[in-house]
Amino acid sequence: MSIAASVSGFLYRKPRLRLGMLLSAPLLWLGLAYLGALAALFVTAFWHTDTFTGQVVTEWSLDNFATLFRDEVYRTITVRTLGIAVAVTVIDAVIAFPMAFYMAKFASPRAQRVLVIAVMTPLWASYLVKAYSWRVMLSGNGLVGWLFGATPGYGLAATVITLSYLWLPYMILPIYAGLDRLPNSLVEASGDLGGRPWRTFRSVVLPLTFPAIVAGSIFTFSLTLGDYITVKIVGGANQMLGNVVYDNIGAANNLPFAATVATVPVVIMLVYLAAVRRTGALDNL
Amino acid sequence: MMLSKKTKYVLLAGLVLGLAVIYVPLVVVLLNSVNSDTTFGWPPSGFTLEWWGRAAQNEGVLRALVTSLEAGLAATAIALVLGMMAAFALQRYRFFGKDSVSLLIILPIALPGIVTGIALNNAFRTILGVDLGLFTAIVAHATFCIVVVFNNVVARLRRMGGNLEEASMDLGADGITTFRLVTFPMLRSALLAGGLLAFALSFDEIIVTTFTLGAGMQTLPIWILDNLFRPNQAPVVNVVAAVLIVVSTVPVYLAQRLSGDTASGGRL
Numbered sequence: 001m002s003i004a005a006s007v008s009g010f011l012y013r014k015p016r017l018r019l020g021m022l023l024s025a026p027l028l029w030l031g032l033a034y035l036g037a038l039a040a041l042f043v044t045a046f047w048h049t050d051t052f053t054g055q056v057v058t059e060w061s062l063d064n065f066a067t068l069f070r071d072e073v074y075r076t077i078t079v080r081t082l083g084i085a086v087a088v089t090v091i092d093a094v095i096a097f098p099m100a101f102y103m104a105k106f107a108s109p110r111a112q113r114v115l116v117i118a119v120m121t122p123l124w125a126s127y128l129v130k131a132y133s134w135r136v137m138l139s140g141n142g143l144v145g146w147l148f149g150a151t152p153g154y155g156l157a158a159t160v161i162t163l164s165y166l167w168l169p170y171m172i173l174p175i176y177a178g179l180d181r182l183p184n185s186l187v188e189a190s191g192d193l194g195g196r197p198w199r200t201f202r203s204v205v206l207p208l209t210f211p212a213i214v215a216g217s218i219f220t221f222s223l224t225l226g227d228y229i230t231v232k233i234v235g236g237a238n239q240m241l242g243n244v245v246y247d248n249i250g251a252a253n254n255l256p257f258a259a260t261v262a263t264v265p266v267v268i269m270l271v272y273l274a275a276v277r278r279t280g281a282l283d284n285l
Numbered sequence: 286m287m288l289s290k291k292t293k294y295v296l297l298a299g300l301v302l303g304l305a306v307i308y309v310p311l312v313v314v315l316l317n318s319v320n321s322d323t324t325f326g327w328p329p330s331g332f333t334l335e336w337w338g339r340a341a342q343n344e345g346v347l348r349a350l351v352t353s354l355e356a357g358l359a360a361t362a363i364a365l366v367l368g369m370m371a372a373f374a375l376q377r378y379r380f381f382g383k384d385s386v387s388l389l390i391i392l393p394i395a396l397p398g399i400v401t402g403i404a405l406n407n408a409f410r411t412i413l414g415v416d417l418g419l420f421t422a423i424v425a426h427a428t429f430c431i432v433v434v435f436n437n438v439v440a441r442l443r444r445m446g447g448n449l450e451e452a453s454m455d456l457g458a459d460g461i462t463t464f465r466l467v468t469f470p471m472l473r474s475a476l477l478a479g480g481l482l483a484f485a486l487s488f489d490e491i492i493v494t495t496f497t498l499g500a501g502m503q504t505l506p507i508w509i510l511d512n513l514f515r516p517n518q519a520p521v522v523n524v525v526a527a528v529l530i531v532v533s534t535v536p537v538y539l540a541q542r543l544s545g546d547t548a549s550g551g552r553l
Binding site for chain 2 (some may be wrong): 007008009011015019020023025026027029030031033034035036037038040041046056095096098099101102103108115116117118119120121122123124125126127128129130132133134135136137145146165168169172197211222223225226227228229233242245246249255258259262265266269
């Protein structure tokens, strides 16, 4: 018996050992390195920097959190970021639903595959390139102005437009998957019972695909909460939570405060995930 | 479906309009890269390949391209190994904490990029005392690329079941031979698809890269961000942006053709 054969025979008799070997490297990498880094970041949020030396002082305090809650600027930015996230989510849901509905219910199987690829592929085109392209289009002599005779310019509206554009495919795909699973017979039954299209939509389609919409909203929400580049490119003077984090780690060299601010989107996401768990949205991801 | 013709056409119009909006910005970037007008107003005024030539000779761009390729290839290689191991473990075994492990794999991409970015930045610099460089960026990229390889391999493993492997073992092949001659050939296209997607993800990533790449180094997206607000660089920025679109969407298109099973879930 060769060595290879006896090794593989030995491993075959020890499934736990095989599992251990398979899991060891990914767990070391993600569990120790990545989770460790996240935990360390969370701990850092309770430290502060020395104002003279710029060094991190490892003393526990809640000062950073106090600043975050007390300072009007941060409250405004948090509310603005949340507002943008809600607006982006609603806009994406409204645009994505008819698109996904046609894809799932009217397109032929072949057309469906093509359409999914057509929606998916630009999703991977560089985030930065897409944001940049909206800067070009929204500029004074850009495409939008040429088409409509006016442009919203750079500001909150441009931020909402660009982010809605960026995350739209993340909303289309879960809704498409949800509608694909919705049996046609239910829609037909509603029609047979005299339900007009709007009534069928409100009483049958919408409740059954709600978890899929929520699944999509998890992406649009989470991605918007952490964004800082789009608002830098098209947002004019506005700032989002991500900008505060970025500026504190870069220009201000205040890593502890950056860590504190970074907990805000994480906490919002955790609360949101806990709230939507009951809808079954998490099984739709 | 019992819906009226009118509803159908309204929905179709919505779909066509939506797809148009999805593609317009990409087309604008591609057109601007050959637009002879340097302010890139609309409509384009003329055709030129001058910017492409200038970009091809721009040293900063070329260096950034090399860095992007190095980071992407290295991160993809690590992600292929780790993602495949994790996929086998989670798909073929039951064990305590399985759900937590699968959550752990999607976490680097589910959390906002800035959180992942500063967590790794902090870990490298203050905890481990490692200077930021290409290596740290590769580690960071591999961390969020694992999930795409994992998803592709898991989907394939789920679809192929275990029958052929059992047959191979029954016929006397040992585990290694079975893997080499039966399992791996069936996984190959899933691995290739996962690898292509991982590479595309790494090639485009900007936020985590900003926080983990050493000072003075640039990947292509970072080069764009650094030059975005310099008016005299606009033509070259347009070319790099156009390259990024092509370089990142082609592998994704190929990956989707290769594996019917990645079509469902966005980047997850």
